[in-house]
Amino acid sequence: MDTLRRGLRASLALLAGLTWLAATSWAATPQALVYAQPLVVADGHTRIADPKLKGGGAQASFHLKGTPGATLAVRADVHGPGGYIKTLWSGTLIAGAPPTKVSWDGKNASGRYVATGSYRITVKGAGGTPTYLKFAVTVVRLGVTEIEFQDPPAGNDEWQMVYFMKNGVDGIFYATPAIHEYANLASADVSDLDLNNGNPRPAVALHTATDEPIMNGVNYETEQLNYPLAYERGATPRLRAKLGNGGTTVGGAAMSSNYPVSGFDIRLVATFPSGSAAASGAIAPGGQVTLDGDPLPADVSQTNWQIVWTWEYSGDGGVTWQRILGKHETAHRFYTIWGDPLWKAGASGTQYTGPWVEVVDYVASWSNTLGISTATAGGLVETHVKGFFGQNGGLPTAIEGVIYDAYPLGGDGGANHYMGFGVGSNMDLSALLNAHANGVYVNCSDNMGATTTMLSMLGLPNMKPLRLGFMYLNAIWGIGAPAYTTDLWGTGNHAFSYHHIATRTNGTDVIDTCLQVDEDGNPGSTPGIPGWNVDRPWAGPNGYDQLSSTNTVSTTLETLPGLQ
Amino acid sequence: MKHSITRYLGAALLLTSTAVAQGTYEEHVVRVREAYGVAAWPAAIPRDGLPVAGLELPGLRGGVVQSEGAFVTRDFYDADSPAGARPLLHLEARVCDDVEAARDVLVSWLAHLSSPELAPEDGAFGVELGQAGYVGPSGAADKAVSWVAFVRGNVAVRLLNVDLFRTPQLDVVGAARAIDAVIAARPALAKGALPPNPEIARLAPASTSVVAGAAPRLDVVVADPRGGVATLQWRVGGSGQGYVERRKDGWHLFTTGPGEVDVTLIAISSIGTVAERMVRVDVAPE
Numbered sequence: 001m002d003t004l005r006r007g008l009r010a011s012l013a014l015l016a017g018l019t020w021l022a023a024t025s026w027a028a029t030p031q032a033l034v035y036a037q038p039l040v041v042a043d044g045h046t047r048i049a050d051p052k053l054k055g056g057g058a059q060a061s062f063h064l065k066g067t068p069g070a071t072l073a074v075r076a077d078v079h080g081p082g083g084y085i086k087t088l089w090s091g092t093l094i095a096g097a098p099p100t101k102v103s104w105d106g107k108n109a110s111g112r113y114v115a116t117g118s119y120r121i122t123v124k125g126a127g128g129t130p131t132y133l134k135f136a137v138t139v140v141r142l143g144v145t146e147i148e149f150q151d152p153p154a155g156n157d158e159w160q161m162v163y164f165m166k167n168g169v170d171g172i173f174y175a176t177p178a179i180h181e182y183a184n185l186a187s188a189d190v191s192d193l194d195l196n197n198g199n200p201r202p203a204v205a206l207h208t209a210t211d212e213p214i215m216n217g218v219n220y221e222t223e224q225l226n227y228p229l230a231y232e233r234g235a236t237p238r239l240r241a242k243l244g245n246g247g248t249t250v251g252g253a254a255m256s257s258n259y260p261v262s263g264f265d266i267r268l269v270a271t272f273p274s275g276s277a278a279a280s281g282a283i284a285p286g287g288q289v290t291l292d293g294d295p296l297p298a299d300v301s302q303t304n305w306q307i308v309w310t311w312e313y314s315g316d317g318g319v320t321w322q323r324i325l326g327k328h329e330t331a332h333r334f335y336t337i338w339g340d341p342l343w344k345a346g347a348s349g350t351q352y353t354g355p356w357v358e359v360v361d362y363v364a365s366w367s368n369t370l371g372i373s374t375a376t377a378g379g380l381v382e383t384h385v386k387g388f389f390g391q392n393g394g395l396p397t398a399i400e401g402v403i404y405d406a407y408p409l410g411g412d413g414g415a416n417h418y419m420g421f422g423v424g425s426n427m428d429l430s431a432l433l434n435a436h437a438n439g440v441y442v443n444c445s446d447n448m449g450a451t452t453t454m455l456s457m458l459g460l461p462n463m464k465p466l467r468l469g470f471m472y473l474n475a476i477w478g479i480g481a482p483a484y485t486t487d488l489w490g491t492g493n494h495a496f497s498y499h500h501i502a503t504r505t506n507g508t509d510v511i512d513t514c515l516q517v518d519e520d521g522n523p524g525s526t527p528g529i530p531g532w533n534v535d536r537p538w539a540g541p542n543g544y545d546q547l548s549s550t551n552t553v554s555t556t557l558e559t560l561p562g563l564q
Numbered sequence: 565m566k567h568s569i570t571r572y573l574g575a576a577l578l579l580t581s582t583a584v585a586q587g588t589y590e591e592h593v594v595r596v597r598e599a600y601g602v603a604a605w606p607a608a609i610p611r612d613g614l615p616v617a618g619l620e621l622p623g624l625r626g627g628v629v630q631s632e633g634a635f636v637t638r639d640f641y642d643a644d645s646p647a648g649a650r651p652l653l654h655l656e657a658r659v660c661d662d663v664e665a666a667r668d669v670l671v672s673w674l675a676h677l678s679s680p681e682l683a684p685e686d687g688a689f690g691v692e693l694g695q696a697g698y699v700g701p702s703g704a705a706d707k708a709v710s711w712v713a714f715v716r717g718n719v720a721v722r723l724l725n726v727d728l729f730r731t732p733q734l735d736v737v738g739a740a741r742a743i744d745a746v747i748a749a750r751p752a753l754a755k756g757a758l759p760p761n762p763e764i765a766r767l768a769p770a771s772t773s774v775v776a777g778a779a780p781r782l783d784v785v786v787a788d789p790r791g792g793v794a795t796l797q798w799r800v801g802g803s804g805q806g807y808v809e810r811r812k813d814g815w816h817l818f819t820t821g822p823g824e825v826d827v828t829l830i831a832i833s834s835i836g837t838v839a840e841r842m843v844r845v846d847v848a849p850e
Contacts, residue, residue, distance in 0.1 A: 222818070407701075416673075444678055
């Protein structure tokens with residue numbers, strides 16, 4: 001009779017545990033052994049745990065069933081393959097009180113992580129006997145070691161980004177590795193998920209420098225990297241995450257990841273900034289999973305993501321999934337560009353791999369500072385022209401602080417300092433972006449070269465140089481200059497021997513970051529009203545030809561320059 | 565400040581008198597050649613290059629020698645400046661096959677002056693550089709010089725003063741004089757002879773077919789035409805991706821993306837001539 005009653009009570013307790021389980025997010029399929037006398041009831045526990053995840057560990061919950069107010073002194077201990085590890089909690093259970101929850105952080109009495117393996121949390125009498133409950137806990141090691149950002153299924157929209165400098169020397173190019181833009185490896189270490197002291201290897205911080213890649217002394221870093229990503233506007237990034245193979249014990253020995261766990265599937269879940277989540281199928285150590293993220297903005301901009309990686313397990317073939325406590329977080333920076341980057345025909349070299357980080361960062365920053373949307377091609381051009389020229393809307397100086405190369409401004413008569421001619425006709429954009437390494441002064445060709453190549457690498461189509469012939473000038477405001485002038489050179493010769501601007505409509509409209517024309521109705525004298533040359537019509541009363549010059553100027557379309 | 569500029573520029577106002585119809589670069593260059601009297605520049609003999617890597621300029625420390633096509637560039641720094649300091653002087657040079665090509669380079673530099681005024685000749689600054697030399701005075705300070713460009717024989721040189729607000733002013737003209745003297749001291753080339761390029765005798769990867777992430781070693785043999793040490797520079801292109809770095813056991817191609825990786829070795833000889841050679845490596849996905 002007593003045996004029957006005990007069995008019934010045990011069944012009720014199990015039912016109660018299952019009910020509680022369903023109501024909790026962390027609880028696992030109950031695997032506790034339940035002893036009936038006295039009646040300590042299991043409410044649920046973590047079946048699979050990775051204590052090295054942030055917030056990871058194991059939990060168990062139980063309560064005393066019986067006459068309200070009845071008490072029982074108990075202790076909750078952790079045991080492992082080597083026996084007793086430590087006591088998690090000791091105290092008095094009171095029947096009718098809320099369940100008691102105990103947590104284990106996966107560490108031993110010395111505060112050091114245990115190895116992966118099979119463990120159990122026991123609930124015993126205060127003196128160590130009898131054993132009322134045993135909760136089985138499998139400690140595993142989970143983690144992501146590499147992430148490759150890929151084209152979305154819809155198209156070829158992902159691009160590697162380019163840095164233009166190495167060890168302070170401009171003109172040495174590096175493209176972010178296509179095989180993994182994020183890598184958290186250490187080939188000299190014991191394992192790929194942990195440090196040699198057994199602690200988890202931290203996530204790699206985002207590389208925020210825009211000119212130089214991650215260096216390891218004089219060489220490029222190859223194992224610990226987290227580079228920004230470039231996608232075309234509106235694309236949905238696809239991620240291929242590589243899973244770690246194993247961990248390291250506190251003694252410095254390699255340990256397995258200890259999964260798959262018999263009877264359970266484990267899967268990876270990535271949660272993106274919008275709150276959307278993507279889950280993989282069942283995973284195995286060293287495997288790879290492919291997940292799709294959130295759509296990116298439909299403009300040219302910078303977007304930062306914090307991806308929360310979590311793991312779940314299922315004991316019913318994937319019908320229901322339980323969360324493994326803890327998470328791993330990685331930070332990522334996305335730049336969106338207008339379209340496929342465009343380059344000089346036939347050009348080859350790392351500088352043509354994709355958009356330059358510093359260029360996209362500049363335009364995204366200008367858009368924010370100036371409050372100009374880059375969701376349209378015209379807005380992108382306006383952002384570039386006003387940002388490049390600076391001296392407006394919160395931008396105190398022109399790009400890299402450059403100044404038009406005229407004597408009154410300290411210049412030398414308009415020599416080209418960055419745009420090269422002859423063999424190659426390359427724009428030395430890397431020197432310009434390296435804090436104007438060839439000097440602070442620029443002429444029209446330098447501005448044209450920078451503008452055409454920068455907008456082209458963002459994907460704006462049909463950017464071309466437009467070479468203008470001799471020009472008797474009206475009042476102009478040169479880049480970096482304090483005001484309009486009608487005596488550009490300080491010698492009374494207010495003219496250009498030639499001028500270089502840009503166009504994306506084969507000369508019908510023009511783009512000039514070198515100077516502003518005067519829109520006050522009297523363009524021949526100062527002061528002036530700033531007239532930005534953002535797709536300004538070439539012809540007509542408000543056209544560039546008439547506002548900038550007093551003579552009719554000849555034009556020649558040229559081809560997009562190369563890049564250095 | 566303005567006074568010194570007008571002193572140098574008061575003479576010729578070449579391009580203001582020609583008004584229109586200079587839309588193309590070629591048309592513009594014709595006018596520039598006429599204005600600067602290129603046809604009257606003295607005859608010259610080609611020289612055995614310019615040892616860019618070996619250049620020593622008083623008070624300056626030379627940086628990395630780089631090439632951009634056939635041009636060779638090098639930044640110079642204050643000799644006492646720490647690593648990471650800004651350069652003071654930027655050198656551009658091209659060792660051409662013949663005298664006329666070098667003159668075309670100088671004309672190109674002059675043709676890209678925005679001002680319609682002629683650049684002053686070097687004589688106005690107390691120096692005679694090569695067969696033709698011009699100086700770009702700056703408005704930054706009295707007697708400041710922004711650039712000097714000249715041609716001696718088959719070698720064209722331009723120096724850019726990177727920091728025009730430095731005190732004291734960098735002696736750019738003096739640096740140009742020193743470089744000109746180095747070129748003048750080079751042996752004259754025999755009639756019809758070309759300045760010799762470096763010879764890239766061997767460029768071979770350990771494997772021409774690898775998996776992305778692999779880093780095959782590159783076997784490189786380069787001979788300098790004058791027995792010096794050639795400067796090596798790498799360009800990596802094609803549909804694949806990677807970079808070249810030197811490790812303890814030599815040069816390696818580090819592959820970072822699948823596709824056809826075209827590895828081009830650019831060798832800059834000790835006399836400033838340039839040669840290229842390319843090899844292709846097929847990189848398969850991981």
